[in-house]
Amino acid sequence: MAASSDRNGSADMSGGFEVTKVGGVRIRPLRPDDAMALAQSCFDSFTAFNNSVNIPPHLDFPSVEFTHGVIKHLATVPGMYAVVAEEESSGDLMGAGFMTSGDAYGIGPVWADNAYKGKGAGKAVMIALIAKAKSENAKSIRLNQISANVVSFSLYASLGFLPVECWQELVGCVTEEKSLSASRSVGLQPLTGVHVRKMEDADVKVCNELHVKANGLGRTEEIETAIPAGNSWVLVRNEEIIAYTLGFDLMGHTVAQTEEALVSLFTGVCLQHPDSSPHPTLHLPSKLYPRLLHWALAAKLKVSRSCWLMVIGFYQSPQHDMVYCPGVTL
Structure with missing residues (x-):
């Protein structure tokens, strides 16, 4: 996918986010033309993980078409923030994340494309969403994490999240x-x-x-x-x-x-x-x-x-x- 037209992070984008950089990852607001590519990326990412721990795939995103509908819906929800991670050099989509606002801010879903696992996309998305919530003086920031995913648990804990209920x-x-x-x-x-x-x-x-x-x-x-x-x-x-x-x-x-x-x-x-x-x-x-x-x-x-x-x-x-x-x- 083409890179954002603003490579210097100076334009104020939709959703109240500016284009930012974390390492070699560029974070920008989700655009309508991202939805189909992100649907495939999200479906592939969750399917691969669920298969690895024997979780039925329908519990998250049962098909690319279903996932596409979810992403399109989430992008229109009032008070929702949606960002994508791009590889800085190529502009390729590396992952994405969503966050609801309100009395408590809720993060999810967040994922990294299978081709970019371990490349910092998920962390960059989380850093951007947490920073946005804190800039709005969020009283509480929350997420739900699959306990079998020790990688995401470690990431979220390292960013300040504490487990409160299983x-x-x-x-x-x-x-x-x-x-x-x-x-x-x-x-x-x-x-x-x-x-x-x-x-x-x-x-x-x-x-x-x-x-x-x-x-x-x-x-x-x-x-x-x-x-x-x-x-x-x-x-x-x-x-x-x-x-x-x-x-x-x-x-x-x-x-x-x-x-x-x-x-x-x-x-x-x-x-x-x-x-x-x-x-x-x-x-x-x-x-x-x-x-x-x-x-x-x-x-x-x-x-x-x-x-x-x-x-x-x-x-x-x-x-x-x-x-x-x-x-x-x-």
Whole structure:
């Protein structure tokens, strides 16, 4: 791909980033014409790593076409920063990274092209994103890291991130019968008088309040922008929202008032789409919620991998006995 027209880093580019250099790597804002090349690079990078540790590839980016859609979508999300790494001498794309802004800044996905592994592309992208967040006085910068990837863990730790929670990705679609049986086996009382429905614009305020109550930080903008995709759901009891998810998938996070509410929400979403592919995924911090882990295993969900939630700055464990399951960024 052609190099940026500004080789000296003097032009103020879209997204609030300037072209910068880290070693032999040039960092610049993502452009619309980067999307297809980055889709192939991202798909190849994640596929190669997942294959190396026996992680099912559909958990990240199942095809180049799917990845292209994700990148195009992320590039349009309000408050999203997106940068690419170029080799300074050739202008070739070496990798890329995304970061959401808000009360907490969430980094991900980040990757290096397979041809440039170990050449500093991932580090250069991370340095640029961290610097941007700090320049905006971010209270908290967060990411989720696949625990099997010791290289990325070491990189993020060296840049100041600390691991705060380990969570398991549990994959599968439960039936009502399996969910009830699993609940009884671990001592969870199934909720009555609840129903699951798609999230609406009028729900944003209440859902954000649930997030603030659990985590001390808001996510209003992210909740708002996720609704049109159609993957966001709420659990309602007596006209009160007691749990929500932005999707049981790679990007979505989930908040519930109780463990029972989390079970009802996940089960309800599964019942809406019993034959969905890929299957729903639950990102469960198992140390915080051991009974939910036992429920998931009893319901025949499968552990596909473990990940670390890593943070620079503010972090608090979920408060008020609430359940929080992170998305890929935070």
